[in-house]
Amino acid sequence: MIEILELAVRGVPTGCVFALLAVGLVLTYKTSGVFNLAFGAQAYVSAVVFYEVRKEHEWPLLPAALLAIVVIGPLLGLLLDRVLFRHLRTSGSVAKLVTSLGLLVAIPELVRLAFGSESKKNPPPLWYVERTDQWLWPEGSRFVLDAGQVTTILATLVVVAGLGVLFRSTALGLRMRAVVESPRMVELNGINAERVSMVSWMLSSFLAGLSGVLLAPLFASLSPFDFFTLLVAALAATAFGRLSSIPLTLLGGILLGVLQAILAGKLPTDSILANGLRPALPFVVLFALLLFWPGLRSARDAADPLAGVDPPPPPAAASIRTRFLTVGTRAFAVTVSAIGLLLGWFVLDSFWLGLVTSGVILGVIMLSITVITGMGGMISLCQATFAAIGAFTTARVVDSLGMSVIVAIFVGAVVAAAVGGLLALPVLRLEGVYLALATLAFALMFQSVMVPLDWVSGGTTPLRVPRPVIGPVDLAENRAFFVLAAALLALAGALVYVVKRGTTGRFLDALRGSEYAAASVGISATRAKVIAFSLSAGIAGLGGGLLACFYGAANYDQSFNFFYGLVWVVLVVTAGARSVQAAVISGLGFFLIPEFLQRLFEIPGRYVADHPDLPAAVEAVLRTIKPEYSLGVAFILFGFGALTYAKHPEGIIEVQTRAALRKVMGALDRTDRSQPTPATDDARPPDEDPAAPATDDDARRPAPVRTGGAGVP
Amino acid sequence: MSEAQALLEAERITKRFAGISALEEVTVEVHRGELVGLIGPNGAGKTTLFDCLSGKLRPDEGDVRFDGRSLVGLPVHRRARLGLARTFQRIELFSGMNVRDQLLVAERARHGGGSFLRDAVGLSRPTADEIERCDRMLDLLGLTPDADRPIESLSLGRGRLVELGRALMTEPKLLFLDEPSSGLDRRETHDMGTVLQAVQERSHTAILLVEHDVPMVQRLATRLYVLDAGHLIASGPTREVLDDPAVRAAYLGVGV
Numbered sequence: 016m017i018e019i020l021e022l023a024v025r026g027v028p029t030g031c032v033f034a035l036l037a038v039g040l041v042l043t044y045k046t047s048g049v050f051n052l053a054f055g056a057q058a059y060v061s062a063v064v065f066y067e068v069r070k071e072h073e074w075p076l077l078p079a080a081l082l083a084i085v086v087i088g089p090l091l092g093l094l095l096d097r098v099l100f101r102h103l104r105t106s107g108s109v110a111k112l113v114t115s116l117g118l119l120v121a122i123p124e125l126v127r128l129a130f131g132s133e134s135k136k137n138p139p140p141l142w143y144v145e146r147t148d149q150w151l152w153p154e155g156s157r158f159v160l161d162a163g164q165v166t167t168i169l170a171t172l173v174v175v176a177g178l179g180v181l182f183r184s185t186a187l188g189l190r191m192r193a194v195v196e197s198p199r200m201v202e203l204n205g206i207n208a209e210r211v212s213m214v215s216w217m218l219s220s221f222l223a224g225l226s227g228v229l230l231a232p233l234f235a236s237l238s239p240f241d242f243f244t245l246l247v248a249a250l251a252a253t254a255f256g257r258l259s260s261i262p263l264t265l266l267g268g269i270l271l272g273v274l275q276a277i278l279a280g281k282l283p284t285d286s287i288l289a290n291g292l293r294p295a296l297p298f299v300v301l302f303a304l305l306l307f308w309p310g311l312r313s314a315r316d317a318a319d320p321l322a323g324v325d326p327p328p329p330p331a332a333a334s335i336r337t338r339f340l341t342v343g344t345r346a347f348a349v350t351v352s353a354i355g356l357l358l359g360w361f362v363l364d365s366f367w368l369g370l371v372t373s374g375v376i377l378g379v380i381m382l383s384i385t386v387i388t389g390m391g392g393m394i395s396l397c398q399a400t401f402a403a404i405g406a407f408t409t410a411r412v413v414d415s416l417g418m419s420v421i422v423a424i425f426v427g428a429v430v431a432a433a434v435g436g437l438l439a440l441p442v443l444r445l446e447g448v449y450l451a452l453a454t455l456a457f458a459l460m461f462q463s464v465m466v467p468l469d470w471v472s473g474g475t476t477p478l479r480v481p482r483p484v485i486g487p488v489d490l491a492e493n494r495a496f497f498v499l500a501a502a503l504l505a506l507a508g509a510l511v512y513v514v515k516r517g518t519t520g521r522f523l524d525a526l527r528g529s530e531y532a533a534a535s536v537g538i539s540a541t542r543a544k545v546i547a548f549s550l551s552a553g554i555a556g557l558g559g560g561l562l563a564c565f566y567g568a569a570n571y572d573q574s575f576n577f578f579y580g581l582v583w584v585v586l587v588v589t590a591g592a593r594s595v596q597a598a599v600i601s602g603l604g605f606f607l608i609p610e611f612l613q614r615l616f617e618i619p620g621r622y623v624a625d626h627p628d629l630p631a632a633v634e635a636v637l638r639t640i641k642p643e644y645s646l647g648v649a650f651i652l653f654g655f656g657a658l659t660y661a662k663h664p665e666g667i668i669e670v671q672t673r674a675a676l677r678k679v680m681g682a683l684d685r686t687d688r689s690q691p692t693p694a695t696d697d698a699r700p701p702d703e704d705p706a707a708p709a710t711d712d713d714a715r716r717p718a719p720v721r722t723g724g725a726g727v728p
Numbered sequence: 729m730s731e732a733q734a735l736l737e738a739e740r741i742t743k744r745f746a747g748i749s750a751l752e753e754v755t756v757e758v759h760r761g762e763l764v765g766l767i768g769p770n771g772a773g774k775t776t777l778f779d780c781l782s783g784k785l786r787p788d789e790g791d792v793r794f795d796g797r798s799l800v801g802l803p804v805h806r807r808a809r810l811g812l813a814r815t816f817q818r819i820e821l822f823s824g825m826n827v828r829d830q831l832l833v834a835e836r837a838r839h840g841g842g843s844f845l846r847d848a849v850g851l852s853r854p855t856a857d858e859i860e861r862c863d864r865m866l867d868l869l870g871l872t873p874d875a876d877r878p879i880e881s882l883s884l885g886r887g888r889l890v891e892l893g894r895a896l897m898t899e900p901k902l903l904f905l906d907e908p909s910s911g912l913d914r915r916e917t918h919d920m921g922t923v924l925q926a927v928q929e930r931s932h933t934a935i936l937l938v939e940h941d942v943p944m945v946q947r948l949a950t951r952l953y954v955l956d957a958g959h960l961i962a963s964g965p966t967r968e969v970l971d972d973p974a975v976r977a978a979y980l981g982v983g984v
């Protein structure tokens with residue numbers, strides 16, 4: 016018993032940090048509706064700043080802590096609110112989620128650009144004592160906490176007490192509490208919700224900074240991944256607090272820390288449970304809470320008496336296009352693909368061919384996002400996991416059954432589809448952000464429980480996947496493999512296309528438009544969504560198996576890390592979640608853009624080398640541009656790309672296509688007018704056809720039919 | 729009304745929301761082919777009753793029988809396939825689709841949809857027969873000129889007609905209409921009434937109509953139910969009910 020207590024006490028400090036993160040998350044969620052997945056990245060920023068000034072510049076503790084926590088933290092929050100989230104107040108929750116995903120991808124890379132990419136070892140603690148075991152408290156007792164842990168607990172207590180005072184005794188705090196309870200009511204009462212949102216962003220960002228600096232010494236070196244993983248752990252605490260109660264959130268965080276510590280102490284160290292379950296505990300808890308914690312999902316609807324008079328959500332991205340546009344883009348896509356194939360076969364050297372092939376294969380995986388997000392309207396953050404399942408299955412089937420590799424890839428796809436369908440059954444009760452979080456929890460559970468297992472991934476040596484031989488064609492040859500990849504991409508693309516146009520696609524469109532209305536004509540939401548989930552997982556599995564085959568091994572960390580899954584979603588929704596072309600382009604872009612950037616960034620260096628007589632200042636500036644920045648800059652571009660999603664949910668590619676078309680039509684129109692022809696109605700460009708006023712502006716405007724009818728007697 | 733058994737029998741439906749009692753033991757019957765009105769002041773619980781009957785909400789107590797079988801526990805889409813359809817007070821159309829597609833989806837869903845395999849081999853495009861049925865419905869509702877327009881560009885009145893058409897495509901035995909004239913001007917309201925009459929004559933669908941527009945109710949409904957604050961306060965032939973002093977006090981008196 017005493018031993019358990021002892022372990023429990025040891026878990027309290029970590030639990031406190033979870034709680035700090037979780038409370039910060041709840042603050043912004045309730046005041047601005049943003050489920051800020053970039054919160055961990057914000058914590059990382061402060062941790063890095065603290066590291067830099069303390070270790071590199073040897074500032075004294077106090078100014079360093081003040082700068083990192085009290086200045087940088089809130090400043091970042093202010094910036095995010097002003098520049099981004101303030102303008103998203105009326106956007107849907109998915110747009111907000113995508114925006115925060117974009118930040119999650121971009122922020123760590125920005126930090127790396129600003130502070131260098133060398134690993135930051137032994138982060139400094141937020142207390143004076145150099146060695147943590149020197150100051151134990153209470154002395155001589157069995158319940159020992161070191162200085163760091165005491166600092167953490169004290170800091171948490173101070174912060175929570177401070178929040179309590181703020182909420183209970185100040186006018187601003189009262190308003191914030193009101194916003195937290197019912198944002199809509201508050202707005203109708205004329206309270207300036209913008210100011211409240213700004214303050215809460217600064218406050219929550221301060222909490223991010225504080226927990227970042229407190230957390231840092233737990234790790235051997237600072238890595239944004241660790242911070243993100245901790246954030247997901249903190250999500251479990253927010254779920255425990257039903258995304259609204261701050262005391263419950265605090266309790267949830269501490270409980271989680273305690274539970275983790277007890278498991279760590281009690282489980283035999285070399286058991287599967289210890290190696291798999293313990294790190295996965297927060298994700299398992301999150302997953303279970305999302306599914307089973309009463310009041311979590313419906314809290315908002317039941318408590319907000321104004322839910323019924325809220326303005327309807329903006330209509331889904333325009334899917335109605337003029338025939339001309341459709342035919343035009345299709346012809347263009349076919350031409351470009353044909354040219355691409357010829358280029359791949361005849362022109363590209365082996366390096367570029369390899370990149371393009373990877374991109375083509377990734378295009379298959381990206382198509383899985385087209386299905387789940389574009390057609391199904393759901394954000395899934397575990398597509399990389401499905402790809403990994405396909406890859407591992409392929410490797411295992413080839414290895415132990417000696418099956419043909421091509422067949423094995425399809426077996427992998429089927430297994431992934433089955434897992435997707437099974438996951439869908441419980442998860443589909445969730446919506447929007449909750450669904451995204453559940454898939455994220457699933458991805459992390461898979462990563463920490465399944466991936467380390469020998470029989471899944473081969474443990475430390477990735478499983479080998481040989482290249483297939485089809486009849487006389489040996490696919491060990493890269494050009495042949497390129498053609499295989501392109502063929503499978505075409506197959507997957509065609510499948511997605513016909514399903515989108517078929518019954519399933521139409522039903523999913525209807526469900527996205529209005530789930531209740533769709534059900535009221537007899538459409539089963541569960542059936543349609545399970546199909547979408549399975550199809551998507553299957554396609555991801557197909558791509559995963561193919562990728563493993565191309566690389567010769569199913570390497571989880573290199574190819575299928577859950578984080579890639581996030582980046583891929585960001586890329587696809589930015590480019591256009593509903594179009595097959597956008598998926599293919601984003602697949603290629605993921606591999607080609609960093610490479611192009613690298614070539615670009617090599618230019619200044621070469622220029623300096625060729626021109627030794629440059630002025631020193633110019634040379635210094637040119638030398639700051641280094642080729643090794645390319646990957647980071649590419650990720651920053653990807654992340655910032657996602658920020659356009661809220662404005663253009665139909666995707667950049669669709670927007671560009673339409674803009675280009677309008678330009679072409681404009682030009683045609685002008686030539687028409689300069690050579691007067693008898694104007695007939697038929698000769699009018701489809702854009703002006705009164706029967707089909709489907710320009711993008713029309714489709715984005717809130718539907719007049721949905722705004723006029725609310726409760727007018 | 730001569731049939732022995734009613735098409736819909738909802739018995740003692742009770743629904744409470746966190747303390748508010750939205751429906752208290754409400755009992756409603758609808759027979760085949762009849763048009764019954766359901767009136768009551770704002771917040772009386774009319775929409776809540778529809779939600780309970782169509783399966784969106786689970787009543788706290790009460791039993792719903794439809795066409796001889798109990799509906800308790802069935803989800804919305806299963807009830808729809810049994811022949812229950814509805815329109816919505818806050819119009820709910822499928823955004824991003826054109827008018828004909830709204831109807832085509834409903835037509836396809838009538839039988840529970842197609843198989844995924846047919847989709848995968850590209851065999852599930854709308855058939856000529858389906859398109860023709862939709863076009864006939866559009867014609868009946870006077871929506872033919874709008875067939876290819878995106879629903880976002882329709883007026884509210886036309887939107888309500890599309891909703892009606894979509895519900896009718898499922899060939900319902902019973903149709904719930906939630907304030908079909910709400911937000912329409914006088915002429916549109918009149919036209920809506922005419923369309924409803926035509927629909928009912930043609931398809932012999934039973935209709936339960938929630939409506940604030942008294943002239944329209946008088947014109948269409950043979951019987952009325954009156955809800956007030958979750959309680960059924962009157963029911964009977966339209967004329968009698970409208971002349972009932974208690975109804976006038978609860979409803980007509982409170983300025984409509």
Ligand SMILES: Nc1ncnc2c1ncn2[C@@H]1O[C@H](COP(=O)(O)OP(=O)(O)OP(=O)(O)O)[C@@H](O)[C@H]1O
Pocket residue numbers: 316317320726745746748749750768769770771772773774775776777817
């Ligand atoms: N989801 C809900 N949560 C809490 N209360 C609700 C909910 N839905 C309805 N109510 C309440 O139930 C009561 C009945 O509402 P309902 O919408 O059924 O009225 P109605 O008769 O349709 O009114 P109207 O004529 O305005 O459409 C109202 O007091 C309403 O506030």
Ligand SMILES: [Mg+2]
Pocket residue numbers: 774775776817906
């Ligand atoms: Mg109503």
